[in-house]
Amino acid sequence: DGLHARAVAAGKKYFGTEISGYVMNDASANNIAKNSQDFGQYTAENEMKFDALEPSRGTFSYANADRIVAQAQANGQIMRCHALIWHSQVPSWVTNGRFDNATLISILKNHIANVVGHYKGKCYAWDVVNEALNEDGTYRSSDSVWGRTIGPAFIPIAFKAAAEADPQAKLYYNDYNCDKPGAKSTGAQNLIRMVKAYGAPIHGMGLQGHLTTGQVGSASQYVSNLQAFANLGVEVAFTELDIATPSSNPNFNQQATDYATIVSACKQVAACIGITTWGFTDKYTWISNSYPLIWDRNLQKKAAYNAILNAW
Ligand code: XIL
Helix, strand or coil: CCHHHHHHHCCCCEEEEEECHHHHCCHHHHHHHHCCCCCCEEEECCCCCHHHHCCECCECCCHHHHHHHHHHHHCCCEEEEEEEECCCCCCHHHHCCCCCHHHHHHHHHHHHHHHHHHCCCCCCEEEEEECCECCCCCECCCCCHHHHHHCCCHHHHHHHHHHHHCCCCEEEEEECCCCCCCHHHHHHHHHHHHHHHCCCCCCEEEECCEEECCCCCCHHHHHHHHHHHHCCCCEEEEEEEEEECECCCCCHHHHHHHHHHHHHHHHHCCCEEEEEECCCECCCCCCCCECCCCECCCCCECHHHHHHHHHC
16 A cells, blocks of 8 residues: 555556655665655656756766666656756756757757657656746747747657657656646647647646645646646646645645645546656755655655545
């Protein structure tokens, strides 16, 4: 029994976690991550990002990411692979290179061909494009080297390149603040239509789900949002769920209720195939001064654990 076992019993593909090399170096924490009853899936926190994998042009560095994939395979856990093209964590040789449109397109295609080729058959899904939208649902451009040099066409170009390198992988668009209906969620739906209009494959919408305790609200708004994506013919997943509560004044019961709300919403929509949390212990979280996860700093289960178990 566990978080993943319950998700599978509810007809889902996985409950998973983000993990990274420094967490794996903490043997007690890593023992939690290795329990395949709780976690059937991993996402690498930083190890598969552009700057980690292609630190200089044409030189690929796979060892740190391979270590995560190897642990997943040893435990029978699947990988969501994250993330091919993002405006952040891009190496300076790309952002400062002043490449023209055609050259940057070839850099993008070469990166995707190498990386997706290296992991061919090992990734259930790829986050092909991450965070390409502004909050109002328009395409990000000035603060993205991809958007400002290539324009929104970089998005379908990336999906086509990923599909060529691994035809079996589910190809996702992934973003934050698309969890509920609103301008950015509508923008993501338009982005999916745009990719399809270019004749490129897109199979999934990743809802990051970086949420705040007490602001989650009711399941129904998440259900209708998930359904709106499902209506476009793509699957949906919560890909980076964490629910912040301040370490100075945490509210773990409300946090447990909020985790259960998201699980319940996913359970209610067939196209929602799984949930990944962005880490599992408050000992290792990217959100400073917060206790957003399911195990506490001492690696003990919090109220959220049983709330999730019972919500499946
Ligand atoms: C975060 C990592 O957790 C941090 O270690 C890193 O410094 C910045 O990126 N959206 C994403 C993730 O898609 O890749 C981000 O991960 C969190 C927000």
